[in-house]
Structure formats: structure tokens, C-alpha cells
Amino acid sequence: MDINDLMAEVLGQSVCKGRFTYEELLHYSAAHSPSGIAVSRGETSNFFLIISKGEPDGAILVDGKGTLFGDQAALHLTVDQTFEFYLVAQTIVDALTSRCRVFDKSHLKKNGRLDIPTVGATDGQRVGVLCLIVHDGRTPLVGARVTIRKGKVMLASDVTDTRGRVCFRLLNGRYMCIVSDRIGERTRCIVEFHEPRVEAGIDVGRAPDE
Secondary structure: OOHHHHHHHHHHOOEEEEEEEHHHHHHHHHHHOOOEEEEEEOOOEEEEEEEEOOEEEEEEEEEOOEEEEOHHHHOOOOOOOEEEEEEOOHHHHHHHHHHHEOOOHHHOOOOOOOOOOOOOOOOOOOEEEEEEEEEEOOEEOOOOEEEEEEOOEEEEEEEOOOOOEEEEEEEOEEEEEEEEEOOEEEEEEEEEEOOOEEEEEEEOOOOOOO
């Protein structure tokens, strides 16, 4: 039995408590301390979030390329996903969590793409919104991990949406942007912006900046 069939069997015998945005799901879980499974169904993928006593503890991503568990799955979580939440027996939740536990909980504690804290702010520097549109030739690169670095410090990281787009709130300045997906690192480039809002395109097929 594959994971989709297993989850379908479990959820088919469980009570659905409603449909939530990711932020709403976190608030509901914190307030009621439930145990269960939240599922976000896409056209080509299913994302399962395992919640134990109000805490998101495990993650599973199933798509056409295979299945990811734990931290690797959680990296693909985006705050614009919508979930159906089902109450599930604690014994089942514990068994699932043992296979897909997320050890780095920062992957699960997302407060929105634009709520990334600024780092190293100095007087006179302005905060702006940097939106990156990642593509491979003419095709948007969906679900790619985009990381923003300043020197050796990672300032922000998120996953591109269905348009290959991701946005960050950062101090105006010069940054290294690294794009990776299941294959590994696809490209890196230097991005510089000095306006309140900037949109820039990144083609992973081009030669990377040093």
C-alpha cells in the first residue's frame, strides 16, 4: 500500500474538522491541542502535515517524482496552502510521526513570506520587498527553494509558488541568491535592489555568478 492509499484509508475513517489556511491551522492547533492529519491537495501533489497534541511534528510530500519525508518535505511547505484537518487517534499519529518527523521546526513556523525579520539594520537603510520570478527557459520553476544570503549569513529562505514567484522583505542592498530543487543547486546570482519594491527574473539555465 502506497502512502496516498494509506492516508486515504486513515482519513476515510476520521472526522474532518474543517478547512484552514496554514496560519489558521496553526492557531487552531495551538488553541485546541488536537492530534490528527492536515492534508493539502494539489493538482499533482499531496502534502500531509502530522499534528500531535497541537504541535506540527511530521510532514510528507507525495508527487509524481516520489515521496519526501520529514525535513525534506517541510522545505516545500508554503504559507498559501489550504488544508483539511482530520482528527486521528494518537497511536496512529505517533506511528506516522516516527517515519516523517521534522527535526528543524523552523521549517514549520512560517508567518508569511513578507514577515521575514530584517537582519543587521542600520540607520538610514530602507526596507523593501524583493520579488523573484524563477524560471527554466520559459517555464516557471515551481517548488524551488530560494535562499538569500549576505556573506556567510542566511537571511531568508522560501519556496516558489505555481508561478515560480517568491517574495522577501529585506533591507535594500546587495545579496547572493541561491536556487535549488530536488536535483540540487540550480544557480546562484547576485541581486541588488534600492527601491521600495523590486521584481527580478532568474533563469536557472544561465551561468551562475561567482
